[in-house]
Amino acid sequence: MRVHNRIAYAFLAPYLLIFATFWLWPIISSFLISFQNTRVNPWRFAPSMNWGRLVSDPAFYNALYNTLIILVIQVPVMIALATVMAVLLNSPLLKARPLYRFAFFAPVVVGEVAYAAVFRLMFSADFGIINKIIGTVGFAPVSWFDNGTAAMALVIMAVTWRWAGYNAIIILAGLQSIPGDVYEAATLDRVGKVQQFFHITLPLLKPIILFCIVLSVIGTMQLFAEPFLITNRGGPGGATETLGLLLYRQGFTSLNFGYASAIAYTIAGLAVAISLLNLFFGREAK
Amino acid sequence: MAGLTLKNVIKRFGALQIIHGADLEIEDGEFVVFVGPSGCGKSTLLRMIAGLEDISGGEIAIAGTVVNDVEPSERHIAMVFQSYALYPHMTVRKNLSFGLTMNGNPKTDTERRVAHAAEILQINELMDRRPGQLSGGQRQRVAIGRAIVREPQVFLFDEPLSNLDAELRVQMRVEISKLHKQLGTTMIYVTHDQTEAMTLADKIVVLRSGRIEQVGAPLDLYDDPANQFVAGFIGSPKMNFLKATVHAVGPDGVTAAVVADPSVRLTLPISSRLEIGSPVILGIRPEHFSDAGTGEADLTVAVHVAEHLGHTSYVYAGVSGEPLIIERPESRHAGDQKTLTVGLPAKRCFLFDAEGQRLR
Numbered sequence: 001m002r003v004h005n006r007i008a009y010a011f012l013a014p015y016l017l018i019f020a021t022f023w024l025w026p027i028i029s030s031f032l033i034s035f036q037n038t039r040v041n042p043w044r045f046a047p048s049m050n051w052g053r054l055v056s057d058p059a060f061y062n063a064l065y066n067t068l069i070i071l072v073i074q075v076p077v078m079i080a081l082a083t084v085m086a087v088l089l090n091s092p093l094l095k096a097r098p099l100y101r102f103a104f105f106a107p108v109v110v111g112e113v114a115y116a117a118v119f120r121l122m123f124s125a126d127f128g129i130i131n132k133i134i135g136t137v138g139f140a141p142v143s144w145f146d147n148g149t150a151a152m153a154l155v156i157m158a159v160t161w162r163w164a165g166y167n168a169i170i171i172l173a174g175l176q177s178i179p180g181d182v183y184e185a186a187t188l189d190r191v192g193k194v195q196q197f198f199h200i201t202l203p204l205l206k207p208i209i210l211f212c213i214v215l216s217v218i219g220t221m222q223l224f225a226e227p228f229l230i231t232n233r234g235g236p237g238g239a240t241e242t243l244g245l246l247l248y249r250q251g252f253t254s255l256n257f258g259y260a261s262a263i264a265y266t267i268a269g270l271a272v273a274i275s276l277l278n279l280f281f282g283r284e285a286k
Numbered sequence: 287m288a289g290l291t292l293k294n295v296i297k298r299f300g301a302l303q304i305i306h307g308a309d310l311e312i313e314d315g316e317f318v319v320f321v322g323p324s325g326c327g328k329s330t331l332l333r334m335i336a337g338l339e340d341i342s343g344g345e346i347a348i349a350g351t352v353v354n355d356v357e358p359s360e361r362h363i364a365m366v367f368q369s370y371a372l373y374p375h376m377t378v379r380k381n382l383s384f385g386l387t388m389n390g391n392p393k394t395d396t397e398r399r400v401a402h403a404a405e406i407l408q409i410n411e412l413m414d415r416r417p418g419q420l421s422g423g424q425r426q427r428v429a430i431g432r433a434i435v436r437e438p439q440v441f442l443f444d445e446p447l448s449n450l451d452a453e454l455r456v457q458m459r460v461e462i463s464k465l466h467k468q469l470g471t472t473m474i475y476v477t478h479d480q481t482e483a484m485t486l487a488d489k490i491v492v493l494r495s496g497r498i499e500q501v502g503a504p505l506d507l508y509d510d511p512a513n514q515f516v517a518g519f520i521g522s523p524k525m526n527f528l529k530a531t532v533h534a535v536g537p538d539g540v541t542a543a544v545v546a547d548p549s550v551r552l553t554l555p556i557s558s559r560l561e562i563g564s565p566v567i568l569g570i571r572p573e574h575f576s577d578a579g580t581g582e583a584d585l586t587v588a589v590h591v592a593e594h595l596g597h598t599s600y601v602y603a604g605v606s607g608e609p610l611i612i613e614r615p616e617s618r619h620a621g622d623q624k625t626l627t628v629g630l631p632a633k634r635c636f637l638f639d640a641e642g643q644r645l646r
Contacts, residue, residue, distance in 0.1 A: 181371035189385025190359035203375045
């Protein structure tokens with residue numbers, strides 16, 4: 001038996017080694033680093049330095065505020081949109097369904113840098129198509145990259161554009177698992193289509209939607225690419241700086257790995273806490 | 287309560303025609319069973335009555351009103367699905383009351399109807415459970431309950447018992463029969479199981495490939511099938527068919543000779559004009575073979591196997607490659623013999639032409 005175990009571990013060893021080196025150790029190491037003063041050489045153990053700074057750092061609160069604003073606006077809007085898209089994609093009336101499915105999913109496949117470049121062009125204050133359209137309906141052009149609120153809206157729109165289709169495909173899978181005869185029974189029960197959506201579709205999709213919300217919360221807590229690439233590294237003046245961006249700035253621009261590690265752990269802790277809250281409030285009644 | 291009329295009802299899916307002009311009259315309060323093999327169009331016809339499938343041609347009228355263009359919800363029908371189609375996230379109580387609540391039915395009336403249905407189906411103790419916590423039989427009761435609370439003019443059942451085990455099926459069959467007696471509402475029931483059809487129906491509609499083959503009371507179909515298909519479909523085990531030829535035509539009827547053993551000749555009182563030598567099919571049910579020497583002719587068959595069920599035995603046999611099933615009540619040693627000689631009583635035999643139409 002013990003020999004068998006040894007052989008089994010021998011086969012597992014390459015994976016376990018890689019797992020321990022590149023996954024487990026960095027997690028432990030960054031936790032330890034968060035208790036170090038990394039602004040001196042060699043690093044020194046200073047348990048309250050980074051965590052103490054975190055609770056009093058206006059830049060951290062600004063990033064946290066921005067991240068939470070994006071979370072609170074973007075996640076519900078995106079999930080609602082994704083649900084509507086999934087219902088439309090599931091409609092038997094829709095022609096060329098595979099084409100639409102691909103089109104909605106495509107943003108996930110497109111490289112971040114490429115799509116960020118396209119968004120920057122589209123939202124360019126002077127020659128972007130968005131401002132042109134806004135102009136033709138009679139509104140003043142918007143300085144998407146210079147106005148903090150507009151920049152935030154831009155980030156929210158970009159993230160929503162990128163991930164709504166992805167979530168729609170997951171929700172679509174959930175929709176397709178609801179048997180058609182439940183709707184037929186409801187139709188014969190004289191329940192209208194809208195009532196069917198709110199009383200049958202949505203409750204039955206709840207676990208799937210909850211899953212999408214948790215995934216989106218985790219994603220948004222780590223948000224980096226959009227504010228970095230589209231709104232000029234969290235600009236204007238930190239108006240779109242997220243926790244992910246602050247972490248990057250601290251770790252890889254200021255090379256303050258101790259503080260960056262503390263931020264990383266805060267992001268992970270918040271993501272877990274918010275996800276648990278979601279699961280708690282969305283749990284099935286016994 | 288209401289009767290139904292189907293006039294030349296047609297269903298097409300694109301170029302494919304599924305129902306080929308069905309005509310049917312269903313009386314108020316009748317229990318009608320649509321029966322036929324898989325793919326015969328029986329469920330499609332039921333769904334057309336429910337309004338879940340469009341009608342490509344013809345007319346369906348419920349209580350004298352043509353409902354071709356009437357929404358399913360306005361047809362005053364309730365349907366019980368094969369898969370139960372319960373709302374999985376709702377309790378039994380909510381499942382029953384959901385439709386009524388959504389339609390703004392007064393709360394007290396909804397509660398009364400739900401309580402009444404629960405009483406009839408004896409599901410009172412299940413009211414706060416969800417479908418996932420119920421057995422198949424209990425779910426089926428809830429599905430029937432959901433139909434009852436609607437107080438419909440017509441109940442539609444789409445193979446409601448096919449997902450249940452054999453014992454429960456028999457039990458539910460009796461309960462559905464009781465329910466019909468109790469409510470007196472028109473019921474249309476789809477099944478591929480001829481036993482269900484025979485035991486439940488006031489009237490059976492036998493369908494094949496989208497055509498109504500015969501309509502009649504269960505025993506009328508058993509005693510007097512219109513064609514070889516109905517003769518084979520109604521009755522279990524199914525009727526035996528032997529190839530035969532017309533040997534003679536006389537004032538007493540037609541004498542047919544069995545191809546497998548031309549010495550076996552039977553004269554049946556048939557007045558149809560037939561040519562001597564033309565091929566026909568002789569039909570006899572397994573339970574209608576008599577003892578050797580007691581029929582108009584004797585047939586000797588090779589015994590393959592026998593199934594002894596206690597009260598009766600089924601002998602699986604053959605004659606010149608043609609398979610036969612013979613029922614031998616009381617016989618517990620039928621399988622021991624290599625051959626078996628049985629009598630063919632002419633009054634229990636049927637004759638069909640080469641196309642399967644009954645010769646009378």
